[in-house]
Amino acid sequence: MLIHIIKKLAQMVPLLVGITLISFVVIHLAPGEPTDLQTEMNPEASTELKERLRTEYGLDKPLLVQYGTWVKRLVQLDFGRSFSQDRRPVWDKIIERLPITLLINLLSMGLIILTAVPLGIAAAVKRDSWFDRITTLLVFAGFAAPSFWLALLLMDWLGVYLGVVPVSGVKSFGYEYLSRVEQVLDVAHHLILPVFISAIGGVAGFSRYMRSNMLEVIRQDYILTARAKGLSERVVIGKHALRNALLPLITILGLAVPGLIGGSVIFESIFAIPGMGKLFYDGVMMRDYPLIMGILVIGAVMTLAGNMLADVGYALADPRIRRR
Amino acid sequence: MKPGIFAIHPAMGALRLLPGLLPRLVLILFLTLGVNGCRENRTTAVESDTDTAVAYGDTIIMGTIGDATNLLAPLASDASSSAIIGHVYNGLIRYDKDMRLVGDLAESWDVSADGREITFHLRRGVTWHDGEPFTAADVMFTYRLMIDPKTPTAYADRYKQVEHASTPDPYTFKVRYAEPLAPALVSWAMGICPAHLLAGEDITTSALARSPIGTGPFRFVKWEPGERIVLERNEDYFGGAPYIKRIVYSIVPDTTTMFLELQSGGLDYMGLTPLQYARQTDTPAFSRRFNKFRYPAFVYTYLGYNLRKPMFQDKRVRQAISYAIDKQEIVDGVLLGLGQPATGPYKPGSWPYNPDVQRYLYAPDKARALLDAAGWKSSGTDKIRQKEGQKLAFTIVTNQGNDQRIKAGEIIQRRLQEVGIEVKLRVIEWASFLKEFIQPGNFDATILGWTIPVDPDGYNIWHSSKTGAQELNFIAYCNPEVDRLLEQGRRVLDIEQRKPIYYKLQQILAEDVPYTFLYVPDALPVVARRFHGIKEAPAGIMYNFEKWYVPQSQQKYER
Numbered sequence: 039m040l041i042h043i044i045k046k047l048a049q050m051v052p053l054l055v056g057i058t059l060i061s062f063v064v065i066h067l068a069p070g071e072p073t074d075l076q077t078e079m080n081p082e083a084s085t086e087l088k089e090r091l092r093t094e095y096g097l098d099k100p101l102l103v104q105y106g107t108w109v110k111r112l113v114q115l116d117f118g119r120s121f122s123q124d125r126r127p128v129w130d131k132i133i134e135r136l137p138i139t140l141l142i143n144l145l146s147m148g149l150i151i152l153t154a155v156p157l158g159i160a161a162a163v164k165r166d167s168w169f170d171r172i173t174t175l176l177v178f179a180g181f182a183a184p185s186f187w188l189a190l191l192l193m194d195w196l197g198v199y200l201g202v203v204p205v206s207g208v209k210s211f212g213y214e215y216l217s218r219v220e221q222v223l224d225v226a227h228h229l230i231l232p233v234f235i236s237a238i239g240g241v242a243g244f245s246r247y248m249r250s251n252m253l254e255v256i257r258q259d260y261i262l263t264a265r266a267k268g269l270s271e272r273v274v275i276g277k278h279a280l281r282n283a284l285l286p287l288i289t290i291l292g293l294a295v296p297g298l299i300g301g302s303v304i305f306e307s308i309f310a311i312p313g314m315g316k317l318f319y320d321g322v323m324m325r326d327y328p329l330i331m332g333i334l335v336i337g338a339v340m341t342l343a344g345n346m347l348a349d350v351g352y353a354l355a356d357p358r359i360r361r362r
Numbered sequence: 363m364k365p366g367i368f369a370i371h372p373a374m375g376a377l378r379l380l381p382g383l384l385p386r387l388v389l390i391l392f393l394t395l396g397v398n399g400c401r402e403n404r405t406t407a408v409e410s411d412t413d414t415a416v417a418y419g420d421t422i423i424m425g426t427i428g429d430a431t432n433l434l435a436p437l438a439s440d441a442s443s444s445a446i447i448g449h450v451y452n453g454l455i456r457y458d459k460d461m462r463l464v465g466d467l468a469e470s471w472d473v474s475a476d477g478r479e480i481t482f483h484l485r486r487g488v489t490w491h492d493g494e495p496f497t498a499a500d501v502m503f504t505y506r507l508m509i510d511p512k513t514p515t516a517y518a519d520r521y522k523q524v525e526h527a528s529t530p531d532p533y534t535f536k537v538r539y540a541e542p543l544a545p546a547l548v549s550w551a552m553g554i555c556p557a558h559l560l561a562g563e564d565i566t567t568s569a570l571a572r573s574p575i576g577t578g579p580f581r582f583v584k585w586e587p588g589e590r591i592v593l594e595r596n597e598d599y600f601g602g603a604p605y606i607k608r609i610v611y612s613i614v615p616d617t618t619t620m621f622l623e624l625q626s627g628g629l630d631y632m633g634l635t636p637l638q639y640a641r642q643t644d645t646p647a648f649s650r651r652f653n654k655f656r657y658p659a660f661v662y663t664y665l666g667y668n669l670r671k672p673m674f675q676d677k678r679v680r681q682a683i684s685y686a687i688d689k690q691e692i693v694d695g696v697l698l699g700l701g702q703p704a705t706g707p708y709k710p711g712s713w714p715y716n717p718d719v720q721r722y723l724y725a726p727d728k729a730r731a732l733l734d735a736a737g738w739k740s741s742g743t744d745k746i747r748q749k750e751g752q753k754l755a756f757t758i759v760t761n762q763g764n765d766q767r768i769k770a771g772e773i774i775q776r777r778l779q780e781v782g783i784e785v786k787l788r789v790i791e792w793a794s795f796l797k798e799f800i801q802p803g804n805f806d807a808t809i810l811g812w813t814i815p816v817d818p819d820g821y822n823i824w825h826s827s828k829t830g831a832q833e834l835n836f837i838a839y840c841n842p843e844v845d846r847l848l849e850q851g852r853r854v855l856d857i858e859q860r861k862p863i864y865y866k867l868q869q870i871l872a873e874d875v876p877y878t879f880l881y882v883p884d885a886l887p888v889v890a891r892r893f894h895g896i897k898e899a900p901a902g903i904m905y906n907f908e909k910w911y912v913p914q915s916q917q918k919y920e921r
Binding site for chain 2: 069070088090094122124135198205211212215310316
């Protein structure tokens with residue numbers, strides 16, 4: 039088992055180099071440079087400034103040399119300074135936005151699992167019943183509705199018309215005057231809508247997935263055996279079927295790990311949440327290479343780590359895999 | 363109004379939405395469920411317009427689409443940063459409500475008879491927000507900072523024209539130029555930086571970029587990145603402490619959300635979109651709580667022709683296109699009538715604006731005649747005109763993210779088709795748009811906008827020496843008489859003498875049509891009704907922000 043893990047870890051190194059090298063080259067191939075955007079189309083900007091900035095940022099050197107410099111800094115865990123006008127360390131920019139994105143993603147992931155699993159099982163067990171049909175319909179409606187549209191409708195209804203939840207943002211103005219408990223409540227209050235909206239598509243997809251897993255498991259011989267033994271339906275479903283149907287969940291959760299640090303630009307813009315999605319999007323639009331690379335590296339590491347967790351999790355949960 | 367610097371950014375169009383000079387405002391969130399930090403006076407907050415007595419206090423929450431980037435005046439060039447800088451710093455001079463230059467940190471100034479030397483007499487007794495006194499040494503430091511090659515500022519050029527700068531005493535600052543330069547005076551409206559905090563520091567990593575210290579009416583309190591920036595009034599402000607106690611700039615990237623936030627009471631100020639202004643705010647409930655304003659913004663949108671393309675080298679073709687476009691239709695369709703057709707690069711009503719130029723009112727017949735005369739004829743069944751086997755067809759490029767430009771392009775496309783010109787429209791992401799199309803001159807025509815600078819000097823945009831790869835005369839316009847007028851205009855300081863020069867310039871531009879000037883949109887700010895003392899002027903409404911106030915009984919935020 040341990041050897042298995044070490045082997046996996048060793049494989050990650052060349053993979054990581056490959057991922058960063060490709061991303062580095064690709065973002066530099068995109069037309070436009072950070073210096074263009076800071077100096078271009080500004081009647082007062084001089085062209086010298088642009089040359090000076092290029093030298094300062096090292097953009098005048100060959101691409102591979104730039105990559106070398108970047109890697110050298112990275113191994114010392116230095117992500118460099120942003121090319122945008124604030125020139126702050128990339129790490130600072132990422133770390134101030136990470137918590138809120140993580141929080142929303144974790145909450146919404148929790149909400150998805152808590153609602154989608156029972157929903158999927160119930161739909162599978164009562165296959166073709168009215169309950170199954172109605173959930174199918176609702177779930178597809180939820181899946182099909184554009185989330186920005188749903189978000190705006192709910193903001194208008196709950197936020198403006200009824201005034202029961204805040205329209206946008208994550209904290210009230212005057213937050214710092216609140217007590218600890220009030221602060222937690224305040225943030226929770228602000229997150230009701232965003233978490234609900236970000237979970238809704240996931241619930242739809244996930245419950246369908248759960249339902250089809252369950253249906254497949256129910257058809258297996260060992261379920262037939264369990265029933266033949268005269269076990270109650272409750273034990274058959276709750277114990278024998280459910281545990282097997284949950285197996286693929288491990289893969290999905292593993293794959294979802296890198297998603298935890300990602301955010302959607304549209305979603306964050308609509309709710310005015312200062313998260314990772316907007317940071318990354320603005321970075322790309324400004325061609326802020328160090329920032330883009332910083333986020334990509336973290337994403338790559340989390341993807342690899344997530345895959346590995348899924349592998350290990352599977353091995354722990356499923357003896358068939360462990361034996362191989 | 364008192365912008366820290368004059369960021370002239372058509373780029374605003376790409377990432378932000380509209381006008382450049384006025385701060386964009388709005389958003390914050392308030393809170394409802396009893397959890398409420400700054401207790402609101404809910405019972406009294408509503409608008410009895412009867413009490414209008416001037417009072418100190420209250421907070422204004424203003425929305426902005428983008429976060430600020432850098433709060434040091436020399437390094438900032440985006441609208442959000444400029445708005446904050448305008449509250450925190452002062453320049454030596456500023457614009458008043460009629461867009462005339464008046465003293466700010468300088469009590470007065472003299473220009474020598476030959477127009478080459480400016481002497482600023484600085485205000486005494488001004489202190490920085492940390493209590494240190496402001497002197498001519500700070501001005502000298504700021505000047506040196508601007509010309510230091512290590513300072514990555516976009517605004518070095520104007521300061522480099524200075525031949526000699528000196529501080530004969532702590533309250534006098536003198537600059538001498540090699541030649542008289544009209545836009546030179548304006549350059550001293552830029553925010554002056556504190557020498558005692560920045561001297562010897564690397565300005566690119568200075569802490570002041572995130573927590574500025576200035577001399578202005580408001581002092582910086584805190585910045586929560588991506589969420590809000592808070593300023594509080596400077597009780598020791600030399601112009602008298604502002605009435606409003608606190609400004610909160612709240613960042614809401616989406617205008618629809620911003621509008622919902624405004625309606626829910628979380629915002630006191632925002633810039634409306636034309637749609638919101640015209641269709642969503644005409645309810646009694648809205649006007650009971652908000653005042654809407656409307657005045658021309660400092661921007662114009664144009665259709666520019668790449669004059670390197672043979673097709674556009676014939677002036678008659680450009681004129682014909684101008685006649686074929688119905689500008690009023692664009693104003694009505696794109697801006698819902700909240701704007702006006704543009705006739706040149708200046709703001710209607712400002713001093714350099716010449717109202718008597720060729721206007722190209724919609725006249726498709728004239729367009730057809732001009733095209734016929736230029737040799738572009740439509741033959742038989744094919745509606746598209748041809749000349750020597752070549753079709754009269756071109757592509758308009760514009761940047762992604764600005765719906766108004768895209769819609770204007772679509773309207774133009776249809777109108778030109780009616781006179782036998784085939785037009786394709788291409789929308790490209792901003793960075794690629796600059797790099798692949800505009801800079802290398804690789805386009806036929808483009809729809810873009812310029813911020814209208816307060817000084818009419820348009821040297822960088824129209825002069826034939828500015829057609830290089832990175833430069834702003836990217837349409838390669840070249841007219842010796844225009845060159846001569848531009849050179850002359852920036853060497854004369856007196857407005858009355860400059861006026862005829864820029865009048866003439868506009869006539870030539872109207873005749874030559876290097877651009878078809880499309881429209882000047884209106885700025886559409888909305889402010890919560892409890893704010894009094896707002897007076898609309900040519901400069902907009904923000905110029906007297908320090909004098910805005912909320913009568914005691916209507917104040918909403920106690921703390």
